[in-house]
Amino acid sequence: MSRQAALAIEEAFTEEWGRIVAALIRRTRDWDLAEDCAQQAFAEAARRWPSDGVPRQPGAWLMTVARNRAIDRLRHERMRDARLREAAALVDDRSDDEDDEDLGDERGIGDDRLRLIFTCCHPALPLEARVALTLRALAGLTTTEIANAFLVPKPTMAKRLVRAKHKIEHAGIPYRVPPAHLVPERTSGVLAVLYLMFNEGYAASTGDDLVRVDLCVEAVRLARLLNRLMPDEPESGGLLALMLFQHSRREARTDPSGDIVTLEEQDRSRWNRTEIDQANTILDEAVRADAIGPYQVQALIAACHANAPRAAGTDWTRIAALYERLLEVTANRLIKLNHAVAVGMATGPEAGLALVTRLATSGELRDYHLLPATRADFLRRLGRNSEAADAYREAVNLARTEAERRYLNKRLQAVSTGPAPAEAGGG
Amino acid sequence: MKYMMLVCRDPSIELSPEQRTTIGPEVEAWISEMDGRGVRVQGQELEGVQDATTIRVRGGEVVVADGPFAETKEQIAGFDILDCADLDEAMEVAAKHPVAWLGSLELRPFAEG
Numbered sequence: 001m002s003r004q005a006a007l008a009i010e011e012a013f014t015e016e017w018g019r020i021v022a023a024l025i026r027r028t029r030d031w032d033l034a035e036d037c038a039q040q041a042f043a044e045a046a047r048r049w050p051s052d053g054v055p056r057q058p059g060a061w062l063m064t065v066a067r068n069r070a071i072d073r074l075r076h077e078r079m080r081d082a083r084l085r086e087a088a089a090l091v092d093d094r095s096d097d098e099d100d101e102d103l104g105d106e107r108g109i110g111d112d113r114l115r116l117i118f119t120c121c122h123p124a125l126p127l128e129a130r131v132a133l134t135l136r137a138l139a140g141l142t143t144t145e146i147a148n149a150f151l152v153p154k155p156t157m158a159k160r161l162v163r164a165k166h167k168i169e170h171a172g173i174p175y176r177v178p179p180a181h182l183v184p185e186r187t188s189g190v191l192a193v194l195y196l197m198f199n200e201g202y203a204a205s206t207g208d209d210l211v212r213v214d215l216c217v218e219a220v221r222l223a224r225l226l227n228r229l230m231p232d233e234p235e236s237g238g239l240l241a242l243m244l245f246q247h248s249r250r251e252a253r254t255d256p257s258g259d260i261v262t263l264e265e266q267d268r269s270r271w272n273r274t275e276i277d278q279a280n281t282i283l284d285e286a287v288r289a290d291a292i293g294p295y296q297v298q299a300l301i302a303a304c305h306a307n308a309p310r311a312a313g314t315d316w317t318r319i320a321a322l323y324e325r326l327l328e329v330t331a332n333r334l335i336k337l338n339h340a341v342a343v344g345m346a347t348g349p350e351a352g353l354a355l356v357t358r359l360a361t362s363g364e365l366r367d368y369h370l371l372p373a374t375r376a377d378f379l380r381r382l383g384r385n386s387e388a389a390d391a392y393r394e395a396v397n398l399a400r401t402e403a404e405r406r407y408l409n410k411r412l413q414a415v416s417t418g419p420a421p422a423e424a425g426g427g
Numbered sequence: 428m429k430y431m432m433l434v435c436r437d438p439s440i441e442l443s444p445e446q447r448t449t450i451g452p453e454v455e456a457w458i459s460e461m462d463g464r465g466v467r468v469q470g471q472e473l474e475g476v477q478d479a480t481t482i483r484v485r486g487g488e489v490v491v492a493d494g495p496f497a498e499t500k501e502q503i504a505g506f507d508i509l510d511c512a513d514l515d516e517a518m519e520v521a522a523k524h525p526v527a528w529l530g531s532l533e534l535r536p537f538a539e540g
Contacts, residue, residue: 124514171536172428174513182515 005049012058013042014221017140019059020066022112026175031137031165033070038140041066113138114177114229117222121190122173129164130193131200136161138225139218149215150200187230191239191295194223198243216247227282237286238296244279245302248272260407264311276306297326316346333364337371344378353378369398373408376415385415429468429537430509430517435501436530446529453525461509466520470507501530509534 017038024034041062055061120134132150135141141149147157167173178186201215223240230236252266261267283299301322308314323339336359344352356375365371376391392412399405442450461467476495483490495502504526511517514534521532 122514124518170539171534172430172511172514172517174515178515 002050005046005054008049008054008058009042009045012045012062013140016059016062017042018113018116018138018225020063021137021140022116023063024066024070025116025137026112027067028070028074029169029175031168033073035137037066037069037073038062040069111229113225115175117190117226117229118177118186119168119173119175121186121193122168123186123189124171124173125164125167126160127193127196129160130189131197132157132160133164134193134222135197135218139222141218145214187233187235188293190226191235194219194226195239195243195295197222198246202246216243216250219243220247232289234286234289234291235293235295237282238293238299241279241283241286242295242299242302244275244282245299245306248275248279248306254403258403259410260403262407263305266311268309268311271306279303279306292325294326294330297322297329301326314345316342320346333359334368337365337368337374341374344381349378349381353382367398369395369400369404369408371395372398373411376411380411380415388415428511428513428517430511430514431535431537432470432507432509432517432521432524433503433533433535434472434505434507434524434526434530435533436504436526437501439500440529442529450525450529457524460523461507461520466509466511466516468508468510470505472505473503475504476502504530 020038020041021034024037025031028034044065045058045062049055116138117134120137121130125133128150132146135146135149136143143158143161144154146161147154150157168175177183198216198219201217201219220240220243223236223243227233227236227240248271249263249266251272252268252270253261255261279299280303283296283303286296287300301319304315304319304322320339320342323335323342326335327339337356340352340355340359343355353375356371356378359365360371360375372391373395376388376395379385379388379391389412392408392415396405396408396412399408458467458470479493479495481492481494481496483492509517509520511520514536517534521527521534524532526532
């Protein structure tokens with residue numbers, strides 16, 4: 001295939017897959033049919049574009065092919081009355097020249113992709129199915145790709161997807177953007193699914209590789225789409241900015257041997273400036289709406305790090321204050337831990353240690369390696385090396401990835417053998 | 428779309444004296460609201476599982492047992508048949524039922540065809 005055609009297809013896939021699937025589901029209510037026909041349209045493009053040239057409107061071309069395939073398929077199933085009626089509806093649509101409806105209207109409530117997102121993320125579906133379905137239907141990942149990303153066998157993932165689609169069809173899960181009174185609650189559900197997807201990619205919870213870039217890229221792409229489709233929802237901008245800030249550090253997060261490099265020690269010249277600039281712009285616009293929410297606050301925190309030229313120049317006082325604000329809206333245990341870190345950095349390791357110790361005695365986050373790791377870090381900064389070593393050992397036992405264990409072991413070695421660090425609390 | 432809404436109570440949760448006096452009128456209020464909206468087709472409170480009888484036919488023999496067919500923590504205290512636009516509406520109707528605060532409500536769509 002010519003390079004130009006290959007690029008055009010790749011680009012069209014990113015732009016058009018979700019749109020085609022979403023439109024076909026609306027017309028036929030048949031998720032598998034929609035996915036199959038979208039797949040076939042792209043296969044057809046791969047056959048024809050290299051010789052025929054890339055059509056002027058690739059999206060319209062693909063939509064037409066996919067829709068014709070759907071009509072053919074439904075005609076073949078003529079024996080079934082209900083299907084025949086659907087086929088008739090599709091044929092009518094074509095003559096009605098409704099293509100504009102499928103292809104135009106980039107923003108807002110009328111976009112089929114928004115219906116698709118809300119349906120994929122419906123709270124009556126199990127959380128893991130919501131993530132998988134969003135990746136399949138909207139991002140166009142194959143079942144195998146999704147299974148690999150979540151480290152589950154392909155048949156398990158296939159079953160998960162089949163069950164979710166079955167429930168949508170048989171339990172009466174509506175294919176629509178929810179009515180106004182449900183929008184806030186459902187929107188935060190959609191945002192949670194996208195952030196979970198991103199985090200799954202960002203800190204692979206098991207396995208050897210720390211970053212599975214694909215899921216992060218997909219999550220960013222979907223967050224971008226959501227932000228475009230819901231321009232009046234500042235939290236969608238908040239989430240996108242948050243992801244971009246975190247994503248911008250991907251090159252600096254690990255060293256050449258795959259070991260973790262902490263935020264403090266990262267080479268900031270390897271942070272992706274373009275993404276940081278974008279995130280700043282998106283976040284500025286979101287907070288201007290004056291409807292602050294947890295994602296915007298987290299993005300504001302991430303911005304403090306991203307915009308500090310050197311680790312030592314980080315505005316920890318502002319970060320600690322932002323975490324306090326965040327705790328007012330979501331009393332999440334992880335946020336309590338991060339708050340403790342920020343307080344420790346802003347006012348000294350004693351204050352941080354006090355907060356972490358309180359968190360540890362409360363039994364919250366008992367199995368989370370970063371709790372003892374944070375305690376260890378404060379103890380190290382206070383020169384209490386043997387206590388720090390114990391806490392590091394505890395953290396090593398709880399760590400879930402090889403990279404985390406290696407990092408913690410390195411720290412453990414440093415406090416076990418080295419002299420007390422001379423550096424002051426701010427690090 | 429029709430749904431069977433199973434009203435499940437957790438017998439280990441003791442109602443306070445106040446709850447015991449208010450739950451009846453609350454359920455009545457829910458019934459009249461949902462009847463008024465036309466989303467409740469019918470419904471019935473049931474006697475407790477101590478009065479249940481389970482029937483099986485095994486090897487041609489009728490096997491009768493005292494009690495429910497499944498020993499679960501939650502017990503079906505009643506049911507309502509809902510006729511709703513979609514699951515979103517059924518979820519909203521269920522969430523308004525007073526037992527949602529004490530037990531749980533299971534929405535089972537009617538099988539099609």
